[in-house]
Amino acid sequence: MSDIGNVVELRHISKSFPGVKALDDVSVNVRPGSVHALMGENGAGKSTLMKCLFGIYEPDEGEIMLAGKKVTFTGARQALDAGISMIHQELHPIPYRSVMDNIWLGRYPTRNFGLFKLVNSAKMYRDTKALFDGLEMDVDPKIWVRTLSVSKIQSMEIARSVSYNAKVIIMDEPTSSLTENEVEHLFKIIRKLRDEGRAIIYISHKMEEILEIADEVTIMRDGKVVGTYPSAELTTDLIIKRMVGRDLTNRFPPRENVPGEVIMRVENFTSANPQSFKDVSFELRKGEILGLGGLMGAQRTELVESIFGLRLVKSGKIWLNGQEVTIKNPIQAKAHKIALLTEERRTTGIFPILSVADNTLIANIRSYIGRFLLLDRKREARDVQRSVDTLMVKTPSPSTLIQNLSGGNQQKVIVARWLLTEPDILILDEPTRGIDVGAKYEIYSLIADLAKRGKSIIMISSEMPELLGMSDRIMVMCEGRATGILDGKTATQEKIMELATEFMS
Amino acid sequence: MSSSAASTKKFDGQAIKNFASSNAILLVLIGIVLFIGIYRPNFLSIDNLVNILRISSVRAIIALGVGGILIARGTDLSAGRTVGFAAVISASLAQRPDYASKLFPDLPQLAICWPILAALAVGLLVGLLNGSIVAFLNVPPFIATLGTMVMVYGAESLYVDRPPRGAQPLGGLTDEFTNIGTGGTGSWNWPVDIPFIILIAALLTFIIYIILNKTRLGKNIYAYGGNPDAAVVSGVCVWKNLLLVYAIGGLCYGLAGALLASRTGGATNNYGYGYELDAIAAAVIGGVSVWGGVGRVSGMIIGVLIFEVMNNGLVVLGVSAYWQQIVKGIIIVVAVAIDIQKYVKKR
Numbered sequence: 131m132s133d134i135g136n137v138v139e140l141r142h143i144s145k146s147f148p149g150v151k152a153l154d155d156v157s158v159n160v161r162p163g164s165v166h167a168l169m170g171e172n173g174a175g176k177s178t179l180m181k182c183l184f185g186i187y188e189p190d191e192g193e194i195m196l197a198g199k200k201v202t203f204t205g206a207r208q209a210l211d212a213g214i215s216m217i218h219q220e221l222h223p224i225p226y227r228s229v230m231d232n233i234w235l236g237r238y239p240t241r242n243f244g245l246f247k248l249v250n251s252a253k254m255y256r257d258t259k260a261l262f263d264g265l266e267m268d269v270d271p272k273i274w275v276r277t278l279s280v281s282k283i284q285s286m287e288i289a290r291s292v293s294y295n296a297k298v299i300i301m302d303e304p305t306s307s308l309t310e311n312e313v314e315h316l317f318k319i320i321r322k323l324r325d326e327g328r329a330i331i332y333i334s335h336k337m338e339e340i341l342e343i344a345d346e347v348t349i350m351r352d353g354k355v356v357g358t359y360p361s362a363e364l365t366t367d368l369i370i371k372r373m374v375g376r377d378l379t380n381r382f383p384p385r386e387n388v389p390g391e392v393i394m395r396v397e398n399f400t401s402a403n404p405q406s407f408k409d410v411s412f413e414l415r416k417g418e419i420l421g422l423g424g425l426m427g428a429q430r431t432e433l434v435e436s437i438f439g440l441r442l443v444k445s446g447k448i449w450l451n452g453q454e455v456t457i458k459n460p461i462q463a464k465a466h467k468i469a470l471l472t473e474e475r476r477t478t479g480i481f482p483i484l485s486v487a488d489n490t491l492i493a494n495i496r497s498y499i500g501r502f503l504l505l506d507r508k509r510e511a512r513d514v515q516r517s518v519d520t521l522m523v524k525t526p527s528p529s530t531l532i533q534n535l536s537g538g539n540q541q542k543v544i545v546a547r548w549l550l551t552e553p554d555i556l557i558l559d560e561p562t563r564g565i566d567v568g569a570k571y572e573i574y575s576l577i578a579d580l581a582k583r584g585k586s587i588i589m590i591s592s593e594m595p596e597l598l599g600m601s602d603r604i605m606v607m608c609e610g611r612a613t614g615i616l617d618g619k620t621a622t623q624e625k626i627m628e629l630a631t632e633f634m635s
Numbered sequence: 636m637s638s639s640a641a642s643t644k645k646f647d648g649q650a651i652k653n654f655a656s657s658n659a660i661l662l663v664l665i666g667i668v669l670f671i672g673i674y675r676p677n678f679l680s681i682d683n684l685v686n687i688l689r690i691s692s693v694r695a696i697i698a699l700g701v702g703g704i705l706i707a708r709g710t711d712l713s714a715g716r717t718v719g720f721a722a723v724i725s726a727s728l729a730q731r732p733d734y735a736s737k738l739f740p741d742l743p744q745l746a747i748c749w750p751i752l753a754a755l756a757v758g759l760l761v762g763l764l765n766g767s768i769v770a771f772l773n774v775p776p777f778i779a780t781l782g783t784m785v786m787v788y789g790a791e792s793l794y795v796d797r798p799p800r801g802a803q804p805l806g807g808l809t810d811e812f813t814n815i816g817t818g819g820t821g822s823w824n825w826p827v828d829i830p831f832i833i834l835i836a837a838l839l840t841f842i843i844y845i846i847l848n849k850t851r852l853g854k855n856i857y858a859y860g861g862n863p864d865a866a867v868v869s870g871v872c873v874w875k876n877l878l879l880v881y882a883i884g885g886l887c888y889g890l891a892g893a894l895l896a897s898r899t900g901g902a903t904n905n906y907g908y909g910y911e912l913d914a915i916a917a918a919v920i921g922g923v924s925v926w927g928g929v930g931r932v933s934g935m936i937i938g939v940l941i942f943e944v945m946n947n948g949l950v951v952l953g954v955s956a957y958w959q960q961i962v963k964g965i966i967i968v969v970a971v972a973i974d975i976q977k978y979v980k981k982r
Contacts, residue, residue: 186868207870222865224858226929235858236869238851248849 136195137162137329138298143182143192145175152178153189154353160298163327165320167340167361170350170373171570176333177219179350180300183331184216185209197297210236215294217287219302219333225276230258232275233290261293265319280307280427288316292323299323300331305339307426310631317343335593337366351375370595382574382599387581389418389602394555394586396437399446406432407610410446414555414586419577421601421618422590424630428607430590431473434557438463438470464493469548473559473590475537479544482533486525487514489532489543494550517546521576538569545576556580557588562596574600594623609633660922660934664941671948678951685830691943692836693718693891693898695936697914698921699843700887702935705918706847707856707880708863708927709769709776713784714888714914717761718907720791721754721892725812726805726902727794728753734807736800747811754893755886761787762885766878784911792904804903808896816898832894839890844932846883856880861928916963917942920970941966 138160145153153175160166168176181187183194185203194201196212203209209216224232234254240247258271267285275283284307291299301320305313320330320343334340340347340361347364349356349372356372374381394414401407407429414420422430435441437448439457448455450466457463463470472478481489491498491510500506514528521542525535532540541561548556561577562570577600581587591597597604601618606629613629672679697714704711727738728750761783768779796802814822814831821828847853855876859866866873888907896902921938923930945966949959 184868205870206868207872210870216868218868220864222862222868224861224865224928226861227854227857231854231858232865235854235865236871238854240851246845247851248845249851249854251849 135161137197138183138331139195140179140183141193141195143179143189143194145178145182145187145189152353153182156192156350156353156355158348158355158358160329160331161346162297162329163324164345165324165330165332165343167344167347168331168333168350169335169340169347169369174350174373175353176350177302178353180216180302180331180333183209183298184214184300207236210294210296213294213297214300215291215296215298216300217284217291217302217304219306221280221283221287223275223278223283223286226274228272229269229275229278229286230254230271232286233258233261233271233293257293261289265289265292266315281309281312284308285312288319292319296328298329298331300333302333303335304332305334305336313339337369340369341366349373381571381595383571383578385419385578385581385600387417387419387578387602390416390584392416393451395449397447397449399433399436399448400444401429401432401436401610402442402444403432405610406441407436407607410607410610410612412605412612412615414588415602416554416586417581417584418602419581419587419589419600419618421597421604422588422607423592423594423597423604423626424607426592427609428630429610430607431559432610433607434470434559434588434590435472438468438557440470464551464553467552467554468557469493469551469553469555470557471541471544471548471559471561473563475540475544475563480532480540483531485529486518486523486532486535486543487511487528490514490517490528490546490550493547513550517543517550521546522572536565536569538565538573541565541569541573542576545573549580553585555586555588557590559590560592561589562591562593594626597621597626598623606630660920660937660941664937664944667941667944667948671944671951675948675951678948683947683951685833687940687943687947688833689830689898690947691939692830692832693895694910694913694917694943695836695939696839696887696891696894697910698917698935698939699839699932700884700891701911701914702918702921702923702930702932703843703847703853703856703880704776704884705915705923705925706860706927706930707877708860709877709881710780710915711765711881711884712777712780712911713761713765713787714780714884715907715910715912716784716787716791717758717885717888718892718895718910719902719904720761720787720794720907721757721889722896722902722906723791723795723805723892723904724757725750725754725893726808726896729808729812729896730805731807731809736803737807738795738797738800738805744809747809747815750812750896751890751893754896755889758885758887758889758892759882760885761888762882763878765885766881769881770874770877788904795904802904804901805896806901808900813897813900816894816896817900832898835890835894839887840932840936843883843887847932852876852879857928859927860924913942914939916967916970920966925971 136159140156140158143153143156156175156179168179170176178187182189185205185208188204201212224235239250239253239257241250255271262269267289269282269286278286284304288304291301304316308316323330332344341364344361346358347361347369348358349369351373392413393416397411399407399410410433424430432441436443437457439459439462448457455466457466481492487510491514495505498505498510518525518528523542523546524539532543535543558577562573565573577587577589589600598618598621603618604616604621604626606613606616606626608630611633613632616625677683697718701711701714728745730737732744765780765783768774769776792802795805816832819828819830847856855866855871859871859873859876892907895906917938918930918935919925919938920941921934921936923934945963946959949962
């Protein structure tokens, strides 16, 4: 197993977080001068593995060999010094600083000035220019990062990872918000780096990209390695099968919902933020699941949060059951029987140090006020127990802190929370993000069941199969505009991608 | 959603945002000076303006120290008490040998550098303590410096309260020492008499400007303040930078304390009380973000000047001391409210 030729060898890496075993005896070898893709569903452990390699996490077990030598990193600094650079999945720009200040952060060039070392801005500017010219990028090194678009920021991060001159470059979803042309451009850069003998570890969900650029593909599932294969031997179907561990046909539950009359109509919705969505119109039917597709930065989250009254709207109308309504805040949205499960479960979904019971009741606490303005504990306990039972939340008890539950079960609690408000319309923003493969199926079943019971669902998803497998209709957005609505039965990945990139050049 | 209401709201936000840009803050300062000058022309006399600058000097030095810490997502409540401790220590080492009620009766007259170095050392120590608590123990800066604030007051009171003398004010400082705070370049036969204390504050302003804008430390502090995760994954040694920014803050308070004792010719253990809040307020008025990552040296100085011009101007205008407090409070709240708009309007 220990080829001398490998630049990186990850040996038997294991890593646990409270409640989850994120990595379980993972071994991966990466050759120099190759593009090694890591594939797997969300929560399969790809990013965790790369954070172990980059020194952000310390693995519980196993060892990391870099160019034949054992290394132990306790921070990014050491990994960078050892010749590993990384594009992080969550972009990390510093908004109120210049592009060049961002690129050279952690290694600003200095020149001596008497006793002192001052940052050499002129050199920094020249180096940034040279770096961008070499990569054929056109960004002013001196402007504030805050003024850049998401795709430009991602390009900046790519340039930054290249600038470290590293032996190993980790790219965690580098194309999530790039246009097709920018992706082609990135691939040119990657090929050049590969031909210089560098190893690129490439994480992506996009099959076509992987098959085009990767030399080898390691597929992960549930924190374990399924196998490493030359990409020439792989097809999209094969990858999916190995990623999911079962055939695609039963990834989604059967749906028995029958969309009825129109319950909500959104007309010419335009955000108060000029960079956000414009002129979006759509209809939602009773008992319908409407998928909302698009790339990162398509402003889908901004759209649903505006409908829910969380963000300012410049113009546009919402009609509910034929009546025009005004929703300026979540309180009014709740009153109109709309519920929203936000995208960031950890930051805006759960109250981590409150119990499952408190998390279930929090959106509906008003209705439990009983005698003397005190809460009716008995009724609360009954409803919590019923929620836990019907949604099959796996929790030791209702008083367990929600932070000790798995992602899937946390999500069920939040669904339960909003079901207690008896909504007609449920908006789900990336409902299965960061949830294990097994638990996803349960969330899907839950969504299908809600639709069958006549609830209307809007589901934002960045995962194509999820959109295609769950939606009655799919609305696709690109750069803040709705580019089309597809029928769920006849839609294909290609059609969605086409609409999702319509305004990009 | 009523579209007209939403759009007017947004328009106002935009206008306020532009208004809040740092140039506008400078205009506000000039406006206040002119306003007071029109009602009380004496206010604009060179003597009075120099006097305002002289009083502002100590305040500015403290604000420069706190400002850097604010940019690094911190805060420093111990600033005022540290100024007081430094003032007490420097005063105790600068008393005339023949002064009747000396803190150390047998102390000979020391060279002028010792009281100043002692003040700086005390500031540095407190700064390092703050920085260590924040960087290594991960205690939130508010709590960490609240703790040291209380400790420092205890320590300085112990220092001053020596039997049989008791906790008396420290007076009788040597002319050499008080000359730093009260003298000027006139004594060097310069054509213009610029108070030394103003020159020192100006020099420190320049030094802090260079540190924040031209050194790795400064850039790292802005980066850490703007996005701590980014600094970590970029391999910035966070603890070192935090330790340094609190240490520099401490040195500023030490210097401010020595100058305060020198200017007033004495010190008590109540010196510096509440100065930290004035300094934080001044920095924030000058556009330093309470969320970290944003702030300029020029803004900190203008913030201090606005504060001191108001202090002086309201007295000149005959506004009662109680009303002065109310006006100052309003200024702080309005300034922060404007500052916050930049962030909440992003929705």
